[in-house]
Amino acid sequence: xxxxxTGASRRDLLKASVVGGGLVLSFSIAPKxxxxxxxxxxxNAYVRIAPNGLVTIMAxxxxxxxxxxxxxxxxxxxxLDVLWENVRIEQADNDPKLFTRQFAGGSLATPxxxxxxxxVGAVARAMLVNAAATAWNCPSGECKTAEGHVIHVSTGRxxxxxxxxxxxxxxxxxxxxxxxxxxxxxxxxxxxxKRQYDTKKVVTGQPLFGIDVRVPGMLYATFEKAPVxxxxxxxxxxxxxxxxxxxxKVFIVEGGTKLDGLLPGVAxxxxxxxxxxxxxxxxxxxxxxxxxxxxxxxxxxxxxxELNAGAPQMNLRKDGDVDAALKGAAHTVEAAYAYPFLSHxxxxxxxxxxxxKDGKMEMWAPxxxxxxxxxxxxxxxGIKPDDITVHMTRCGGGFGRRLSNDYMVExxxxxxxxxxxxxxxxxxxxxxxxxLYRPAGYHYFKGGVDDKGNVVAWQDHFVTFGEGEKLxxxxxxxxxxFPARFVPNCKIDQSTIPLGVPTGPMRAPGxxxxxxxxxxxxxxxxxxxxxxxxxxxxxxxxxxxxxxxxPSGYNAxxxxxxxxxxAKMSGWAARDKLPKGTAMGVAxxxxxxxxxxxxxxxxxxxxxxxxxxxxxxxxxxxGRQIVNxxxxxxxxxxxxxxxxxxxxxxxxxxxxxAAKESNFSNxxxxxxxxxxxxxxxxxxxxxxxxxxxxxxxxxxxxxxxxAIFAASGKxxxxxxxxTKQLKA
Amino acid sequence: xxxxxxxxxxxxxxxxxxxTPLLWTLRDTLGITGPKFGCGIAQCGACTVHIDGKATRSxxxxxxxxxxxxxxxxxxxxxxPIGKKVQAAWMDLDVAQCGYCQPGQIMAATALLAKxxxxxxxxxxxxxxxxxxxxxxxxxxxxIKQASGQKVTA
Ligand code: FES
Ligand code: FES
Numbered sequence: 001x002x003x004x005x006t007g008a009s010r011r012d013l014l015k016a017s018v019v020g021g022g023l024v025l026s027f028s029i030a031p032k033x034x035x036x037x038x039x040x041x042x043x044n045a046y047v048r049i050a051p052n053g054l055v056t057i058m059a060x061x062x063x064x065x066x067x068x069x070x071x072x073x074x075x076x077x078x079x080l081d082v083l084w085e086n087v088r089i090e091q092a093d094n095d096p097k098l099f100t101r102q103f104a105g106g107s108l109a110t111p112x113x114x115x116x117x118x119x120v121g122a123v124a125r126a127m128l129v130n131a132a133a134t135a136w137n138c139p140s141g142e143c144k145t146a147e148g149h150v151i152h153v154s155t156g157r158x159x160x161x162x163x164x165x166x167x168x169x170x171x172x173x174x175x176x177x178x179x180x181x182x183x184x185x186x187x188x189x190x191x192x193x194k195r196q197y198d199t200k201k202v203v204t205g206q207p208l209f210g211i212d213v214r215v216p217g218m219l220y221a222t223f224e225k226a227p228v229x230x231x232x233x234x235x236x237x238x239x240x241x242x243x244x245x246x247x248x249k250v251f252i253v254e255g256g257t258k259l260d261g262l263l264p265g266v267a268x269x270x271x272x273x274x275x276x277x278x279x280x281x282x283x284x285x286x287x288x289x290x291x292x293x294x295x296x297x298x299x300x301x302x303x304x305x306e307l308n309a310g311a312p313q314m315n316l317r318k319d320g321d322v323d324a325a326l327k328g329a330a331h332t333v334e335a336a337y338a339y340p341f342l343s344h345x346x347x348x349x350x351x352x353x354x355x356x357k358d359g360k361m362e363m364w365a366p367x368x369x370x371x372x373x374x375x376x377x378x379x380x381x382g383i384k385p386d387d388i389t390v391h392m393t394r395c396g397g398g399f400g401r402r403l404s405n406d407y408m409v410e411x412x413x414x415x416x417x418x419x420x421x422x423x424x425x426x427x428x429x430x431x432x433x434x435x436l437y438r439p440a441g442y443h444y445f446k447g448g449v450d451d452k453g454n455v456v457a458w459q460d461h462f463v464t465f466g467e468g469e470k471l472x473x474x475x476x477x478x479x480x481x482f483p484a485r486f487v488p489n490c491k492i493d494q495s496t497i498p499l500g501v502p503t504g505p506m507r508a509p510g511x512x513x514x515x516x517x518x519x520x521x522x523x524x525x526x527x528x529x530x531x532x533x534x535x536x537x538x539x540x541x542x543x544x545x546x547x548x549x550x551p552s553g554y555n556a557x558x559x560x561x562x563x564x565x566x567a568k569m570s571g572w573a574a575r576d577k578l579p580k581g582t583a584m585g586v587a588x589x590x591x592x593x594x595x596x597x598x599x600x601x602x603x604x605x606x607x608x609x610x611x612x613x614x615x616x617x618x619x620x621x622x623g624r625q626i627v628n629x630x631x632x633x634x635x636x637x638x639x640x641x642x643x644x645x646x647x648x649x650x651x652x653x654x655x656x657x658a659a660k661e662s663n664f665s666n667x668x669x670x671x672x673x674x675x676x677x678x679x680x681x682x683x684x685x686x687x688x689x690x691x692x693x694x695x696x697x698x699x700x701x702x703x704x705x706x707a708i709f710a711a712s713g714k715x716x717x718x719x720x721x722x723t724k725q726l727k728a
Numbered sequence: 729x730x731x732x733x734x735x736x737x738x739x740x741x742x743x744x745x746x747x748t749p750l751l752w753t754l755r756d757t758l759g760i761t762g763p764k765f766g767c768g769i770a771q772c773g774a775c776t777v778h779i780d781g782k783a784t785r786s787x788x789x790x791x792x793x794x795x796x797x798x799x800x801x802x803x804x805x806x807x808x809p810i811g812k813k814v815q816a817a818w819m820d821l822d823v824a825q826c827g828y829c830q831p832g833q834i835m836a837a838t839a840l841l842a843k844x845x846x847x848x849x850x851x852x853x854x855x856x857x858x859x860x861x862x863x864x865x866x867x868x869x870x871x872i873k874q875a876s877g878q879k880v881t882a
Pocket of ligand 1: 764765767772773775776786
């Protein structure tokens with residue numbers, strides 16, 4: 001359906017970034033925008049230096065709260081060798097020719113840019129050194145740099161970057177492939193806690209977000225779509241809407257059938273958003289019947305059970321002989337797990353401002369993935385991509401929702417029809433009714449453990465959504481998902497249910513559900529065997545450093561490292577001293593190249609089943625370098641608390657082909673009173689730095705469910721957790 | 729009809745329907761975009777402003793009900809004796825992720841500290857009901873403690 005950031009496609013993205021030679025492009029093309037500061041000189045697409053020494057660095061990727069507007073420029077500034085206080089950061093427009101792939105997804109910003117952006121800084125630094133050496137008539141090797149100056153080592157002669165930048169114009173840049181980089185031990189910016197560049201603007205309420213965009217002469221729009229995804233308008237009282245004060249234009253949009261594209265609906269354009277909404281209320285729209293209008297979550301549940309009763313439709317993995325192993329096992333367990341659809345619900349509802357004038361479209365979009373948005377607008381409206389400019393605004397949350405650009409194409413269409421600049425803004429209800437949801441799923445497990453505590457059999461019949469091999473977006477599971485490859489007899493099957501509900505990647509796609517089921521069922525096996533869950537899981541991870549090779553390789557050694565650390569941090573060994581009703585659970589998960597183990601301590605009140613999460617401990621291994629520890633800590637704590645919110649509260653129910661939940665009143669999110677302290681430790685290992693916005697989330701869900709089991713004896717196999725079942 | 733509103737110490741005029749929520753009057757008519765829209769039904773707190781010093785969800789407050797009460801938004805917190813301390817703590821601890829909820833969080837925290845200068849954890853739990861979708865609650869709690877001169881633990 002849309003950009004899929006798990007499995008193979010994630011690797012394709014990585015490959016594209018390398019093969020595409022983005023770095024070379026960035027150096028060969030000078031930025032088209034003139035430098036904002038008087039006399040500033042652009043050294044490449046990312047760096048300009050003003051005569052007064054102020055350095056402006058472009059932030060290439062969309063900022064969705066993951067901190068890349070700060071962390072990516074940190075990489076450039078480090079190698080450029082300037083003082084961070086002298087750096088100004090500017091958000092780049094969507095411009096793949098200058099900046100290659102610009103998106104927020106897959107926790108890829110760090111791994112895809114860490115080498116390239118450091119080289120961007122190093123090349124610019126080398127140009128400044130060469131300029132100084134030319135002026136001083138000495139070999140560049142006699143010069144060093146420090147804090148925005150080039151220094152001639154033997155004489156101590158000094159020149160500011162600001163005075164040298166002008167002499168770099170037209171000078172050939174050295175080859176980024178061979179440019180030397182700093183010894184990380186000498187880093188002054190990377191690895192230091194840096195506040196988000198825009199933190200002051202955020203706390204003073206300055207306009208930063210898509211919703212804050214104002215364009216002269218701008219009108220406001222709302223767009224009503226069918227609750228059943230893709231249904232067409234049957235009737236709408238356009239005249240009644242037009243009669244509402246302030247309403248300027250009301251029209252039906254035919255739309256298409258692609259659920260992440262322009263769908264049918266009614267647009268109301270007015271001189272204020274409130275007037276547009278009042279106009280919309282007058283429409284009394286009715287909708288044509290649609291083939292998926294009978295779909296429901298209850299129906300999916302029933303169908304999943306039916307499919308499990310029959311033969312699986314396809315096999316994803318088969319090692320050894322599961323049936324024989326189950327027969328010979330000392331302990332066996334059978335369990336059915338299920339998880340619901342989820343809405344991303346970023347706090348800023350979807351919006352885009354668009355202005356179509358003289359055949360050209362200008363857009364301001366809070367998108368995680370603006371280039372596919374531009375292409376979608378181009379193909380839907382029949383405009384050349386080169387005639388579309390997309391300005392990236394800060395996003396009030398992303399979580400994967402804004403990888404799709406449905407709101408962008410709606411705004412573009414409505415603005416062209418309206419003949420004026422238009423800000424399209426969805427209501428929260430629009431957002432919750434028209435998400436690309438985290439897909440629901442079902443897992444029917446059988447497992448066996450021998451008398452020494454080894455898992456000898458693992459069987460999973462995964463019932464997911466799609467048709468045959470063509471799965472709904474983010475509804476897939478790889479055949480190497482843990483504990484596959486760690487259990488000698490392993491069978492993973494798959495069956496599918498056709499789906500008329502749009503789905504898409506949500507923070508740690510796949511993993512946010514698979515960790516829950518797999519780590520929960522492993523915990524069941526540990527308890528069946530009477531084993532300490534940490535020791536049991538450590539044993540399951542085995543002794544080998546690596547299992548598998550290449551992109552699907554699993555570094556069991558790194559996982560053992562974080563598991564041991566999480567146990568140590570949490571005082572796992574002393575957990576039997578906790579009061580009755582309070583217990584710890586543990587889980588780990590590998591995703592997005594990160595190794596995470598987490599322990600949750602929770603208390604279950606036997607009187608009413610209420611759960612209190614007392615504390616979370618996270619041990620994280622994302623390689624040798626945390627780029628910005630201040631931001632990294634925030635990401636990990638937020639991810640852990642978000643995971644708790646999934647487990648405790650969140651569920652989208654499909655009824656009559658539509659999402660039933662509509663707002664935070666019936667789709668609650670975790671609030672302050674339920675937020676536990678989250679202690680985080682980064683385990684540093686000698687691997688390339690990778691992302692952490694996503695992999696921190698998955699383990700907390702099974703860790704909580706496992707803690708609840710330890711506290712109450714009740715096993716959570718369905719999300720969200722039904723506290724009624726936890727009453728003693 | 730035209731309403732005279734006392735916003736951030738200035739009298740501003742907005743010609744809007746009586747049922748227009750204060751939030752949209754501020755954002756669309758007066759161009760004061762610090763208060764954010766998250767839900768429209770008083771659930772999330774992104775739209776929080778002070779009405780005579782009290783934290784109020786402006787998305788459900790019709791402009792006609794404001795009268796001559798003092799409306800204060802995040803834009804005026806730099807001049808508010810408590811608000812500026814709260815903002816300073818928010819910056820110091822770098823609370824925000826996406827930042828979208830934070831104007832509302834700061835307004836709620838400032839109102840809390842105005843009433844309860846040294847809030848306990850329980851006070852914070854009770855007063856801070858705004859949603860942070862990015863779940864920055866750990867730092868919000870710490871920043872409130874810091875702004876109130878208490879020891880920061882988280
Ligand atoms: S927008 Fe007012 S409480 Fe959510
Ligand atoms: S920081 Fe994103 S919603 Fe709070």
